[in-house]
Amino acid sequence: MKTILAYGDSLTYGANPTPNGPRHAYEDRWPTVLEQGLGGQARVIAEGLGGRTTASDDWYTNADRNGARILPTLLETHSPLDLVIIMLGTNDLKPAICGLSLEASYGMRRLVQIIRGHYAGKNETAPQIILVAPPLICDSPNADMMGHFGGIEHALNQSGQFAEHYANRAREWNTGFFDAATVAVADPQDGVHLDAANTRAIGEGLVPVVKQALGW
Template sequence: MINVLCFGDSNTNGTNPAGGRHPRDVRWTGRLQRLLGDDWYVIEEGMGGRTTVYNNPLEPHRSGIEALPIALVTHRPLDYVIIALGTNDMKDMFRADARAIAAGVDMLVQEVKHTGNRGQDTPRIVIVSPILLRPGIGESPFIGFREEAREVSLKLAPEIRKIADREGCLFLDGAKVAEASDLDKLHMDGENHAKMARALADLLLADRAAD
């Protein structure tokens, strides 16, 4: 089996902008499993509110840098690790600009590289930069975002791509393939989960074919 760990936030967990949680066959992780086929094993590790490195006193236990080592050791050996974080770093309490958020992603990349993989090579790392926050994010039912966060989201992909290029990671600009729903300005509907899954499947299959 080709093992793929999907480490992300609520858009990996499948929060439905209309309320509740998308079913597994709607979430991009479940769709990715179907697209890749039975030779692949897609592991969903998404958590609402998860950041790259920040601790949120209103939502405890959401720091990615604390949770990632546990996930890596739990599921090893791994062939791929998809890191899809950064959206929650844009909450006002963290005061993080695009460069700071990219630095948080870099710390996660280093964690993958320095965590043992049960005698196998370091997993191939895929970094997904977040979809854009929609205008009106300051009025979203999910608290913590100010309207200025929209501008940070517009600047994220180039900064995160620099990390991916420097560290030899695969990169997907999430904002080029999917978008947030206008219902909550933050989360993907089923159609956009499908688009994200398709883009990631194409990326992984192309990488595997070139290996």
């Protein structure tokens, strides 16, 4: 059986777009849906943390949100791995953290380097990697959420560039690529998070991409 690490933020965690709403049910989270779609041939380990960035610090939070710093620990914890799926970058768009989708793509590049370097150091075969461009931020009356992302104009502009930049990094580093915006849209309740149906859609959309990456 293959082992897959799903590395992400609140969209992987299953955060609810309703303010203070409950976490999506286990069966509605995209890593669960992906595992089911693979028909028992792989287990998918969900590592989603709200607020996680690709490679930047967020000093406002009470947990380490820097995805580059915690990744080696998770690789060591869950090894051996056959595939790592990375869907990060939305939190990088906050001006207080990073602000640009291009810089987020460089953070994704750093994560690829960390994965390959980690396994080279162990003299083991590195897992396959799929970079996932997150769903687009959408307009929302939630002023606090939109403010986190520098206002709706900035948020829409930068999230709209995810796919282009991430596809470029995937080509440069010979990884898989998937644009989650082709199957999922954010809920206007907060403009960032997904309802249960759109969360499930990411897992469903990834099934053929994962099968290709694993040579099935």
